[in-house]
């Protein structure tokens with residue numbers, strides 16, 4: 166935000182349909198003081214960036230649209246919203262439909278006309294209030310939304326003396342709106358449920374030595390927090406005392422509880438098992454993984470899928486054309502085709518009802534949000550509807566080795582030390598460098614040396630992505646990492662033969678150099694993750710070509726690729742090599758994706774058409790760079806994403822064809838003069854309902870392999 170600007174966040178209960186979004190957009194977008202608008206329809210939230218001090222004018226502008234914006238204070242948690250339509254509304258709507266039916270029956274049985282009129286008037290009165298109010302506001306803002314169209318249609322029918330028709334239109338519309346609102350609530354709650362996982366209060370140890378309850382939002386980093394058996398964990402932290410199995414499914418999607426003991430990490434939103442735990446918080450609530458996920462999911466809902474953008478453009482053209490057509494029909498119909506003027510006005514009204522693009526407009530966001538919620542439940546953090554919609558197009562997938570195909574927990578196998586060189590110095594220096602890095606290779610060394618040696622004090626520590634780590638001691642430089650980075654001197658015959666032996670076993674190597682001279686080498690071996698072969702077979706069934714791109718030595722990479730059943734593999738790649746290869750593949754192999762876990766993958770991830778990050782629990786890089794973060798480290802989530810994307814696409818196509826198809830059929834019927842007005846309403850709201858319910862299918866059932 167720049168100086169002189171202000172952000173106002175509003176919760177607007179009435180803003181539950183794209184129709185209202187349009188209304189607000191029209192009102193505020195022309196305003197020079199309003200800099201940017203961000204709609205979160207599913208949360209019924211609007212963020213307005215405006216010049217400082219203009220907030221109250223924004224609020225009153227929205228109030229003039231007949232809505233009640235409520236200010237959201239910083240730090241307010243996204244809360245589950247009350248369903249927008251209660252039992253009372255349902256009773257009213259059902260009575261209205263019943264009365265309207267009775268009026269239709271009465272008209273058919275030729276009851277006295279006053280009886281038919283009274284029944285109709287009551288039905289309209291029961292349901293028409295809000296429709297007329299919203300419709301009038303829309304009309305005065307020169308907007309033809311569904312409420313405006315319905316108001317005109319019902320008024321027109323009354324003026325034509327078609328009382329039962331008018332009652333039927335109004336009550337059917339109200340009924341459908343009711344069901345639609347309830348269905349939307351369901352999709353909304355699925356997302357809200359994800360966001361409202363952390364408890365509001367946690368038990369914190371204070372300076373006076375007491376435990377007391379405190380809002381999770383106000384707990385500072387480094388506090389000691391206690392969590393009771395069965396309770397939700399409120400903040401990210403590290404276990405200090407106690408042991409318990411913790412269900413991390415809400416964060417990672419993995420269904421089995423994980424044992425947590427002293428030193429293990431805990432994540433806000435997960436559920437404690439049978440033991441009591443005390444943990445030290447790492448960061449504040451807003452810095453927790455859960456809060457960051459919540460932000461991503463919210464942002465994901467805003468980035469529009471291509472289909473949605475098409476729909477937006479379509480409806481911008483479609484509604485004015487049909488509305489204009491209706492007007493033309495009413496005015497010119499009697500002249501051109503004969504018939505009474507009233508007949509043609511009626512036809513025009515039917516056309517107006519059909520003109521509503523509602524079904525089309527809501528068909529995509531509900532589907533996308535439902536799919537996002539389902540993905541999140543499976544431990545997939547998708548950063549935008551766009552990515553989910555495109556995943557089905559995957560032709561090529563580059564995978565890195567360490568941490569993606571392998572477990573990323575290598576173990577030291579053997580070490581080689583230059584003849585006559587003091588072993589103790591090697592070990593102490595290796596430990597000093599390795600213990601400062603979180604690269605899997607360094608971690609393997611650090612683990613094996615931990616406790617056995619003490620680290621030498623070093624200065625100027627530095628990590629070079631895809632190469633290694635370095636530092637100085639007494640002015641001499643020490644390096645730990647890949648060979649090509651730390652030395653160009655020829656290797657001794659002894660080291661070469663030692664290397665050969667371990668290369669055949671598929672080991673990876675890390676070298677230690679003093680002033681660019683190799684003084685030691687370490688062979689480490691990592692295990693391939695279980696189930697990788699099955700995932701690869703699955704991917705090839707889905708028509709995806711897989712290739713390993715790794716920074717590790719080619720022999721080790723080939724070894725792992727063979728085990729995993731991946732035919733293509735390249736090793737010895739620098740981060741910029743990975744980037745170059747991905748750039749080429751996006752041109753030659755079609756839609757190209759990349760999955761990786763380290764900072765050495767970041768440039769390539771950013772370049773790929775679609776990027777997955779593994780092990781999001783470990784590295785921030787994953788959440789920041791990748792389009793889709795796989796929280797639970799499970800590669801099977803990639804074919805899962807492709808299938809979910811295919812389902813999403815099917816639903817979107819079904820929705821759009823149903824919405825347009827139904828409209829076209831009734832358009833034809835209306836022009837032929839066969840469609841009555843309530844049939845048109847049925848078609849419009851029926852289509853809306855159909856697409857909403859169809860979209861909600863994405864909330865259920867997981868796509869199976």
Ligand SMILES: Nc1ncnc2c1ncn2[C@@H]1O[C@H](COP(=O)(O)OP(=O)(O)OP(=O)(O)O)[C@@H](O)[C@H]1O
Nearest residue numbers: 565566567604607631632633646647715716717765
């Ligand atoms: N921090 C580090 N500590 C020790 N060695 C490192 C470090 N960073 C890189 N290396 C060395 O450089 C090589 C390449 O590292 P890079 O991170 O690019 O790939 P990788 O993790 O081995 O494999 P992948 O690309 O499959 O994840 C490693 O195999 C290792 O030998």
Ligand SMILES: [Zn+2]
Nearest residue numbers: 311521523524
């Ligand atoms: Zn509609």
